[in-house]
Amino acid sequence: MLLHPASVPGTRQEFSWFLSSQRLLLLCLVTLVSVVHAELPAPDSTEVELGRRIYMEGVSASGAPLQGNRANSGQIEGAAAACETCHRRSGMGSLEGNVVVTPITGNFLFATEENRPIALVDQRAPKNISRAHAPYTEASLAKAIREGINVSGRKLSPLMPQYALTDVEIKAVAAYLKRLSAKLSPGVGEDTLHFATIVTPGVDPKAREVMVNMMRAAFSQRNATQENYSGRMRMPIDLIPRTLRNWQLSVWELQGAPETWGAQLAEKYRQEPVFAVISGLSNGSWTPVHNFCQQEKLPCLLPNVTSPPAETAFYSLYYSRGVALEADVLARHLRNQEKKAPQRVLQIYRDDELGKGAAEALTKSLHDSGIQVENRVLQGQDPSGLKQALKGVSSKDAVMLWLNPTDLAALKKAAPKQVPAIAYVSGFLAEESYSVVPKKWNAHTRVVYPYELGEKRQKNAQSLKKWLQTWNLPLVNEALQTEVFFNLLFLTDLTSQMLDNLYRDYMIERAEDMLSLGSNVSAYPHLSMARGQRFASKGAYIARLAKDGKLVADSEWIVP
Numbered sequence: 191m192l193l194h195p196a197s198v199p200g201t202r203q204e205f206s207w208f209l210s211s212q213r214l215l216l217l218c219l220v221t222l223v224s225v226v227h228a229e230l231p232a233p234d235s236t237e238v239e240l241g242r243r244i245y246m247e248g249v250s251a252s253g254a255p256l257q258g259n260r261a262n263s264g265q266i267e268g269a270a271a272a273c274e275t276c277h278r279r280s281g282m283g284s285l286e287g288n289v290v291v292t293p294i295t296g297n298f299l300f301a302t303e304e305n306r307p308i309a310l311v312d313q314r315a316p317k318n319i320s321r322a323h324a325p326y327t328e329a330s331l332a333k334a335i336r337e338g339i340n341v342s343g344r345k346l347s348p349l350m351p352q353y354a355l356t357d358v359e360i361k362a363v364a365a366y367l368k369r370l371s372a373k374l375s376p377g378v379g380e381d382t383l384h385f386a387t388i389v390t391p392g393v394d395p396k397a398r399e400v401m402v403n404m405m406r407a408a409f410s411q412r413n414a415t416q417e418n419y420s421g422r423m424r425m426p427i428d429l430i431p432r433t434l435r436n437w438q439l440s441v442w443e444l445q446g447a448p449e450t451w452g453a454q455l456a457e458k459y460r461q462e463p464v465f466a467v468i469s470g471l472s473n474g475s476w477t478p479v480h481n482f483c484q485q486e487k488l489p490c491l492l493p494n495v496t497s498p499p500a501e502t503a504f505y506s507l508y509y510s511r512g513v514a515l516e517a518d519v520l521a522r523h524l525r526n527q528e529k530k531a532p533q534r535v536l537q538i539y540r541d542d543e544l545g546k547g548a549a550e551a552l553t554k555s556l557h558d559s560g561i562q563v564e565n566r567v568l569q570g571q572d573p574s575g576l577k578q579a580l581k582g583v584s585s586k587d588a589v590m591l592w593l594n595p596t597d598l599a600a601l602k603k604a605a606p607k608q609v610p611a612i613a614y615v616s617g618f619l620a621e622e623s624y625s626v627v628p629k630k631w632n633a634h635t636r637v638v639y640p641y642e643l644g645e646k647r648q649k650n651a652q653s654l655k656k657w658l659q660t661w662n663l664p665l666v667n668e669a670l671q672t673e674v675f676f677n678l679l680f681l682t683d684l685t686s687q688m689l690d691n692l693y694r695d696y697m698i699e700r701a702e703d704m705l706s707l708g709s710n711v712s713a714y715p716h717l718s719m720a721r722g723q724r725f726a727s728k729g730a731y732i733a734r735l736a737k738d739g740k741l742v743a744d745s746e747w748i749v750p
Contacts, residue, residue: 234365241366244359246279248272251359258351261338266351273363276349279504280695281370284721285312285703289349292320293691296368299326310687332360371693377465378692383435383685386464388442388479388493390451390472400666401471401494401674402441407661408678409437440464451478459486466697469493469677471670475543480506489697492677492726494670496618497544502724505694507701509673509714510727513548513592513618516638518750519730520590520614521555532588532611534562538579539592541567548592548616555750568597576604587611595623601631608634617641617730622669625739632735636744639733641669641713643743653711672713679711680704715747 243249248256248271255268269275273294278284281295290311292298297307302325309320323341326334330341335353338346355363377384387405389398413436442458444451455478467483470476470493477499483490484503496512511518524531537552539545545567553563566579576597583589589611591598598620608631615627617639627635642650651668654675658665665671684700685692705719705726717726729749733741 237362237365238369240359241362241364244355244363245273245277245366245370248275251356251362256353258353260351261348271351271353278695278699280693280699281367282309282691282693282696282699283311284699286349289347294367295371297372299331299367300364301325307691308689309691310689328360328364331364332357335360335363371691371696374690374692375465375694376463379435381435382438383692384438384440384462384464385466385468385681386440386442386458386462387468388444388455388470388472390444390448390474390476390479391446393471393473396666397494397670398471400664400671401469403663404658404671404674405439405469405678407663409439411661412437412682439468448475448478452482455479455482459488464488465692465694466491467493468681469674470495472496473544487694489694489701491681491701492673494673497547498725502722505698506724507698507705507719508725509717510640511725513544513616514551515725515728515750516616516618516640516730517548517551518555519640519732519748520638521552521559522748522750523732523745524556524561524588525559531559531561533586534564535588535590536579536583536611537563537565537590537592538568538576539565540594540597541569544619545592548619552590568593571600573600573603576600580605580609583609583611585610589613591615592619594619595621595626598623599626602626602628606630610634612636614638614732617733621667624735624741627735632737632739635735637733637735637741638730639741640727640730642715643731643733643741646715647713650711650713669713672711676712 240251244251244256248268250256256271257265257267258271259265276284276286276291277294278291281293281298283291283293285291292311293309298309298320301307303322306322307320311320326341332355333339334341334346335355338350338352340346387402389402416434416436440458440462442455444454446454459482466489467479468491470479470490472479472493472495474497476493476495476497479490479493480499480503482488483505488505490506492507492509495508497514498506498508498512500511500514524535535552535556537549539549549565553565556563568575568579580589587610589609591613593616598615606628608628611634613631613635615624615635615637617637620637624637641647651672654668654672655665657675658671680701684697684704687704688696688700699721702719702721702723705717714727715729718728719726729747731743731747732745734744736742
């Protein structure tokens with residue numbers, strides 16, 4: 191509903207820790223507004239539910255598929271005709287090519303100008319803010335829906351379908367819109383925006399320490415910046431109510447078995463509701479956290495995990511599919527070798543959720559490839575177990591080592607001489623610890639490497655290293671810390687563009703759009719996301735160990 195054309199002047203190439211000067215200058219043009227979240231009368235639940243089904247599912251009052259007609263492309267129906275398709279779950283609109291789909295929640299449609307909020311409707315063009323218009327009524331909304339004529343009497347975009355809704359259906363849609371994103375989400379206070387990060391049992395204490403310390407330093411820096419605004423000449427953006435809230439961080443540390451984490455998270459959330467979960471750390475299962483975030487409709491942005499759940503959900507965004515992505519990349523690499531492909535792939539892994547998940551993913555990816563897959567599970571910590579697992583390997587094989595640095599280090603005792611097969615190492619599980627691999631293995635060792643390599647990687651890490659020096663923080667794990675650093679920058683930019691429209695659904699929708707705008711401070715060659723996608727990095731290199739121990743690309747970037 192209510193589409194407006196908009197020009198797109200270009201794409202922002204990099205993120206900024208503070209609001210960009212361009213955005214500040216733009217928002218000097220924005221007049222003071224007062225966002226009022228008025229109490230609504232008690233809803234007719236049947237009416238609101240009908241409105242929800244029309245908006246979200248494209249189902250009419252009769253139960254038949256909703257039908258709409260576009261001037262330039264004919265009839266659409268059902269889910270394709272649902273309002274949510276363009277205006278999104280939050281009702282805050284979207285960008286369809288060069289066409290801006292404006293917000294249509296009750297706060298934007300029905301409010302008077304002095305009470306109407308402001309939205310930045312195109313993150314690529316900060317000058318494009320939500321337009322002023324007279325308040326809609328049910329009658330003018332009906333005219334827009336049925337005839338494509340807006341409240342000002344002008345035609346809407348031809349992309350906006352026209353629907354022959356009944357009066358009952360119009361009333362239901364209006365009732366639903368008045369309650370859609372009507373109140374700020376939990377975790378949003380008058381002066382504070384509350385976030386959490388989650389740490390699961392068994393993670394490296396040093397990794398936990400560096401992540402938490404980085405986040406606390408970044409939150410302190412941002413809050414100090416907010417305080418500095420109050421001492422300077424105020425600009426119109428500063429006057430928009432509560433857009434400059436302080437950030438508060440809670441660290442939720444889980445204990446015990448994964449099946450108990452849901453209850454622990456529920457209790458922590460009950461005690462201190464948060465707006466979103468930022469980063470997070472796990473070297474094993476993340477599924478209970480994933481499920482909790484979906485259950486509570488809680489955004490979970492870019493946790494540092496090696497094996498995220500395969501089943502995607504609306505509220506969780508990840509850097510990549512972790513070891514499952516590595517499995518698919520290796521399978522594509524081996525398939526592409528055709529006649530030179532190994533006859534057998536020997537997988538060596540630990541009998542835990544992470545190891546079994548990785549092995550299952552590679553087995554599935556090599557299905558129907560003609561390559562035999564054999565699994566060998568490591569038991570105990572004795573290097574003889576690894577030696578036994580490598581027994582019988584020939585030059586016609588390939589070996590996939592789903593092993594952590596401790597197990598890789600055991601190769602020096604278990605097999606000081608390189609086995610005749612090419613050995614592949616998991617980049618996620620090795621944690622950059624390739625020096626533990628025996629040097630005699632280097633010539634035949636390859637790494638399935640999900641990050642950027644060489645000079646580009648070093649260039650991307652420069653901002654991180656300077657920031658760590660400023661805050662006197664150590665560089666312990668570059669890949670992990672780069673991910674945390676990127677997420678903090680991304681969160682800053684994301685929340686600044688949301689202004690006071692602090693709705694969780696809108697946060698996820700905005701993140702989907704913004705992740706494609708640049709990744710010059712990330713550990714990855716490219717991050718991108720589109721509607722419905724939940725993994726930002728979609729490929730990996732096959733890399734080899736050079737004589738100096740550094741990794742160099744042995745393949746192009748492979749996207750399976």
